[in-house]
Amino acid sequence: MIIDAFVLRALGAGLLAALATGPLGCFVVWRRMAYFGDATAHAAILGVALALGFNVSIFAGTLVTAFAMALMVSSLAGRGWAMDTTLGVLAHSALALGLVAASFLQGVRVDLEAFLFGDILTVQVSDLIAMALGTAAVTALMLWRWEALLTATISEDLARSLGLKPEREGMILTLALALVVAVALKVVGALLIGALLVIPPATARVMARTPERMALGAVAVAALSVVLGLMASLWFDTPAGPSIVAAAAGLFVLSLGAGRVVRA
């Protein structure tokens, strides 16, 4: 059986995204940052439009806008509006602004659907290199700051008493989130990155007894979702990004059943 090169590239891209999203997704779940992740991911569309408009790399454009968005959310937090109101305003504004900005790009054919829902089957080697670098950076950040991030998540005061700076750890998570958005944009698209951040950790939670196993489990679940989603996409000719997320959702439902058995 011959596997086409584009399938292998797609698989590589998906597995890189799984590796990047798993551990960070755990912090998104533990710190209840799911909407924060969504807002950051939605800003990626604006990043794509700006990158195409100014003719710079889409990866870089996405990374910068997502980081700017995350910084804006952090600085607006606690300024009178409830966090979910702030996030609701920013997430949808960023998405709408991105879509409007993209419409101004004349002469450039922008396949918006590819950026909203991912386009993993057209991943090029150059994309893969950028994604690998991004994933390596996220993984390094997670490994380097793991204990500190975990401590700051459980108690900011405890972290401070150990000489850690919770604000700095929060900034590191923000940076990692922007990197993950840039890595995963091609895989599942801006609208579904949030799903890839939350569903695999939630699935891994059932079996995990330690934070580390939950993170590894999330990577495994995300990787399995990528494989299943890609296979479904090739066999049934369904869109790849949504198929990957649908596979993750299916695994989550299975984990609920398994959890019931484990507890029984």
Added chain:
Amino acid sequence: MTAPALVEARGLSVAYGPAAPVLSHVDFTLQPGEIVTIVGPNGSGKSTLLRALLGMVPGTAGSVTRAPGLRVGYVPQKLHLDPNLPLSVARFLRLNRKLTGDEIAHLLSRVGAPGLEERALATLSGGQLQRVMLARALAGNPQLLVLDEPTQGLDQPGTAAFYRLIEDVRRELGCAVLSVSHDLHVVMSASDRVVCLNGHVCCEGTPSVVSNAPEYRALFGLGTGGALALYQHHHDHGADHPDHPHDHETCDHDH
């Protein structure tokens, strides 16, 4: 008597943003081995003083000096425990700290919570969680144990038992204990010194001096004089306090 202080604040003021300062011109000294309790009403800056003394929040005026290399064991007010964070007691004790299984078992039995290693932190009762947090604070063999409202959410017998444990630990380790409480009932008798705080230091001294100080009575009302009954009832047992019947119920523990 004139050993170098563990922590010393001179003219310390702390403000969060442009709002009125939470603390102004606080002088505070903690000697090795001392048990000091900071009491005060809600919003009086008790926790802020604790944090400023530990360098967790910066002061806007004045100075804080800590003994060089001071080992602090800190028990936070509460943990943010998301039920989706799978964290065993043993893993919690190992956060940012290297401990062997034996050391963990020893610490847990020291605080009266043996065998909890593999329990998930989120499933512990309030009293068990306090003990586990205390075990964590003791792991570094601290010279100074700092407790921020440690008995919040414990009932009175639980509170009394927890403070007895703190006294035992202190006798063993000889560490200083600095705690924050509005839980006057129990803490005061265990303390060498009580600092009554309301944005500034209202009064300080031994528990009985403070409880009789007019500043303290103005802040907490006269009725709380009976609060000393729980621990120091041998001092003021003769006094009857019909407005505080609960204190007498818990007296039984110490008889």
